[in-house]
Structure formats: C-alpha cells, structure tokens
Amino acid sequence: MKMKLIHFGIFPVLGMILMNCQHQNSEKNAGEVKVVEKQEMIFEEMNGIVGVEAEHYISQTDTAVRKWYLTTTSKTPDVQPDLDGNHAETASNGAYLEILPDTRVTHDDSLIWATNFINDPGEMAILTYKVHFNNPGKYFVWVRANCHGTEDNGIHVGIDGTWPETGQRIQFWGNKKEWSWESRQRTDSVHTGVEELIYLEVDKPGLHTIHFSMREDGFEMDKWVMSKEYVKPEGTGPEERLKKVEN
Ligand SMILES: [Ca+2]
Ligand SMILES: [Ca+2]
Ligand SMILES: [Ca+2]
Structure with a gap:
C-alpha cells in the first residue's frame, strides 16, 4: 500500500515537471524558429x-x-x-x-x-x-x-x-x-x-x-x-544583405 502511494504519488509530479519542461522547450523552439525566419527574410x-x-x-x-x-x-x-x-x-x-x-x-x-x-x-x-x-x-x-x-x-x-x-x-x-x-x-x-x-x-x-x-x-x-542613385546595376547586381535580428 505504501508502494502504491509512492507510485501514484511521485509520477504525477514527475509528469508535471516533464510537461512543464516540454512546454518551456516548445515555447523556446517556436521563438527560435521565428527568429531564424526573420533573419532569412528581412533584407537590409x-x-x-x-x-x-x-x-x-x-x-x-x-x-x-x-x-x-x-x-x-x-x-x-x-x-x-x-x-x-x-x-x-x-x-x-x-x-x-x-x-x-x-x-x-x-x-x-x-x-x-x-x-x-x-x-x-x-x-x-x-x-x-x-x-x-x-x-x-x-x-x-x-x-x-x-x-x-x-x-x-x-x-x-x-x-x-x-x-x-x-x-x-x-x-x-x-x-x-x-x-x-x-x-x-x-x-x-x-x-x-x-x-x-x-x-x-x-x-x-x-x-x-x-x-x-x-x-x-x-x-x-x-x-x-x-x-538612391539612378545608376543601372551591373551583372547580377549587389549581393543580398540580411538584416541581423537581435535576440
Ligand atoms: Ca515565358
Ligand atoms: Ca504576356
Ligand atoms: Ca534570382
């Protein structure tokens, strides 16, 4: 009976901890993806x-x-x-x-x-x-x-x-x-x-x-x-320059 209490008593706590970690990770990952997308798509x-x-x-x-x-x-x-x-x-x-x-x-x-x-x-x-x-x-x-x-x-x-x-x-x-x-x-x-x-x-x-x-x-x-200058670009023109996004 004591073991059962421990079994059912500990795992919900571990589960909550894991769920909390996963939640934090998914939020962090979503944030990182967003930053990467911005870095790729904003030109300067x-x-x-x-x-x-x-x-x-x-x-x-x-x-x-x-x-x-x-x-x-x-x-x-x-x-x-x-x-x-x-x-x-x-x-x-x-x-x-x-x-x-x-x-x-x-x-x-x-x-x-x-x-x-x-x-x-x-x-x-x-x-x-x-x-x-x-x-x-x-x-x-x-x-x-x-x-x-x-x-x-x-x-x-x-x-x-x-x-x-x-x-x-x-x-x-x-x-x-x-x-x-x-x-x-x-x-x-x-x-x-x-x-x-x-x-x-x-x-x-x-x-x-x-x-x-x-x-x-x-x-x-x-x-x-x-x-700003009316000068026709040569060849394939200037290189793309990506805007660095501050984290
Ligand atoms: Ca065509
Ligand atoms: Ca046409
Ligand atoms: Ca092209």
Whole structure:
C-alpha cells in the first residue's frame, strides 16, 4: 500500500515537471524558429542600396487567375501556355519567378483585361518582401527581367500596402530575350518608358514591405534593387544583405 502511494504519488509530479519542461522547450523552439525566419527574410538597405532576389519573397496573394512560379536550373513549372524555355542558367542565384500562364505574348494575341493584362497595380499576383531601411528617402526601383514577348515586359511596384503613381507601369524594351536591368515608366506618350520616373518614398527608417504585382503575364523577374542613385546595376547586381535580428 505504501508502494502504491509512492507510485501514484511521485509520477504525477514527475509528469508535471516533464510537461512543464516540454512546454518551456516548445515555447523556446517556436521563438527560435521565428527568429531564424526573420533573419532569412528581412533584407537590409545599406549606403542607399538594397538588392533582393525575386524568389526571396515572404508571401504571394491574389493568385486566382495568374501566379508567380519559381523556375530553377533543375525545375521548370508545369504550367501552359509558356512558349519560351527555362532561363535559370543565367539568372542570379540560379532562380527566378514568372507569371503564368502566359496567354498574351505578342500584340496579335487577345488582350483580356484582368486575365493576361491589368493596368491597375495591386490587383493580381502580389509579391511581398521585407526590407529594413537605415536611410529613408527616395529610392529608384530597378528590376532584372528577361522578356521574350513584347507583351511580357510590364510590372508594378508598391510599398507598405500602397501603390503610388511612381511605382506603376515599370516598362522594359521589347523582347530582348536576355536578362537586363531597367527602371523606366511607361507613359501615354512614351510606351518604351521614361527614365527616373520609377521610384518609392521610404518615409522613415525601419522595417518596410515592398510589393510587386502583375501588369502583363509572362513577366520573368530575377532580382530587384532599390537605390538612391539612378545608376543601372551591373551583372547580377549587389549581393543580398540580411538584416541581423537581435535576440
Ligand atoms: Ca515565358
Ligand atoms: Ca504576356
Ligand atoms: Ca534570382
């Protein structure tokens, strides 16, 4: 009887201790994972410039009709139509995103509003990135893209849930069929885009969200850069810089 009392008397206490330890561990682990995720996904602007791989977004929304798909040197999305091939070999980090399916490649293909084209920003296939800015102010936005059709070369950019006029209608030239950097805005009079019109205002230092949304399907985005100076990035652009998160 005495043994039974000890048996039933000790184990609940041990169990409570173990449960308490497990609870503390799970809380600790959850905290650690969160910190790791932040370290991986928050990029840092330094000296007026920040570069981010397109494939390093934190979320994608409004994907019912068109969606950004990841392409790497070893993986091509199985989404049709998409007339051109895999261009990851020459992409920064060996990976890029493309809006698919791509049903309008040339001017002869039908334009279907809110399906293969949308002039309004923040409506379709919205990517979100997190960036910590040390220096507020005006930043030009540069995009590294590979355009294979004349109707695959437009996109919009926004900040902190807003889509200012100066982020609308980023325009590339024609169909270069190679990765290139541009920062030009399509206007009513200049369809090939005007320099120095694509920029975002970072109102204060700290964490901000940057968004890209579809204008034309089939757009391929490898990397993007925000820079205070209007200087076209060279090659694959500046290295990504991760923000160190304090524990
Ligand atoms: Ca394509
Ligand atoms: Ca297209
Ligand atoms: Ca890339």
